[in-house]
Amino acid sequence: MKRREFLKGAALLANAAAFGQVAPNPVRQSCPVTLLPMPDYSRDMEKEIASVMAADGLVIKGKRVLIKPNFVEAHGGRPINTHPAVIAGTAHACLRLGAAEVFVGEASGHRRDPWFSVLNPSLRSILDKRVRCLDLNHGDAISLENRGRMTGLPVFYVARPVAEADILISLPKMKTHHYAGVTLSLKNLFGTLPGIYYGWPKNLLHFKGIERSILDLARSIKIHYVLVDGAIGMEGDGPIMGKARPVGVLVLSAFPLAADATASRLMGFDPRKILYLVQAGRFLPGLRAEDISLRGENPRKFATRFECLDDFKPMQGGPFF
């Protein structure tokens, strides 16, 4: 499907019965979101991340934790993937908080070769030996009921380590997306589905509708915590062909939609104009700015306006802070 056709379809769907009502009553709950400064990747953030996670009430002690970064493919110089320093900082924070087991797992979307994702020496060499890296593309899956059913898919075949984890922590990269507007923690759920069932790329989800797939996954798989890598984001023609945009921030929250909505605002996008975020607001709290309790650094220090493709400029807005 061409992007314009997709966007046209998505716009129609926004007002159609296919999506139900357009979030007339978004879920309301106070959602803490913390902004940590990370001007570059040289700082070890383990202590700060652990401190915020604990303050957010994330109970990790004795638990099996799966950290899900975003690895799509490797292009030298392009900030496509979650940076290894952020992954390591989060993994070590989990160990600090007493996790029984910590895994870093990814079902990379384009490349089968796990050397370009979680088995890359640049990541493994900085991880504590107790942290195991799992190639989720190649391995067993569990059939989970699709609780959204917007795609028409009855089940999702979810990588077993994801399904069996007590705690799922999503570590997306702060990026624009040439089909969905922005890609953050909810979109990052695509990488919980093994390529041996969905292919490279996960074309079935594209055919079923990227936004519908995001929403179905968000209904079916619980994300317990989010840490958005916004030290250096990607603007323009993301999620692969865009360019680096330093923002210098990590966005942390136990509320995935609140993290995504806040990251969107920092990028200069109005989450109330991003279809899948609006629809996620029907079942997740954190879409509305008034429901978000910001902590940490002043957001004005980081707020910016990402360049984006023309089709997505109507989704931009602000200033939000």
Place this chain on the structure above:
Amino acid sequence: MSNPQPVKEERAGLAPFISRLTALFLPDGGCPYYKGGGSSAEPTLLAALAIFSSVAPVGRAKPLLDWAVGLQSDDGSIGADPAHSDQGKWATSQAAFVFHHFGLGRNLKRALDFILSSKSLTLPDDPRTGQNDGLSGWSWVQGTFGWVEPTAWALLALHLAGLGGHPRAVEGRRFLLDRQIPSGGWNYGNPALNDKDLLPFWDTTGLALLALKSHPEERRVIQSLDLLEKNQERIESLCGLAWTVLGLQNYGRDTHRLKTRLFDVMSSLREDELNAAHFSAGLTALSGEKVFAA
């Protein structure tokens, strides 16, 4: 320079790798991708191929073949694993390829029928990609778009079975050539975006080269062969090295240094890094057996 067949002693040096691979085999007869996992079609089939091409007795592949045959559905397809036999049917092409080598004629015929009945969807062309979306190859998931890897495996299976001239094979080769990146190589299946070449992957480039060998189209892949040769020092992964060796040696290119590096990588893999499918491809590459040539 032609790549000589390894002498027996060299192939005998692969015995520790065979042992390492067979240690992964499970009581049900299959092989998992990684230690601790359940049996899956791809590692099982590629392990059988590795045994076929190595010094190991071919009889050691029998439990693998029995497992794979047991996975074949009524429509001839082979799915990802017994728990999800309706998923991952792209593995049918790998199964047909392996069934051919082991002389499993009936199973081969059923698998080929399934492959020939499968077509990836076509779409109107997207000016951003510049590719011909009206060509049909093979998809990862039935009823979706075509991609390089499943198309290459389908072509390899058809060619080996003497069906390289079938109209589906001819269209499949057109599909693969269309997806070749203008500056050389293949990735998952989009060669360019907005007039910019996308980056090639070493593994899919090696596989696509194998699929186009011995056909009139092979003269149009020189830049992809050259790309692999020029970049061989940059290739570090087991998967990338294995498929690069397989691709280059089938065209008679020198792979001596690559094979040395592949051997070293395979020797130093940690247990949790050992993907049995990639390891098996590495073994097949090191064996020098031309199992991909009809």
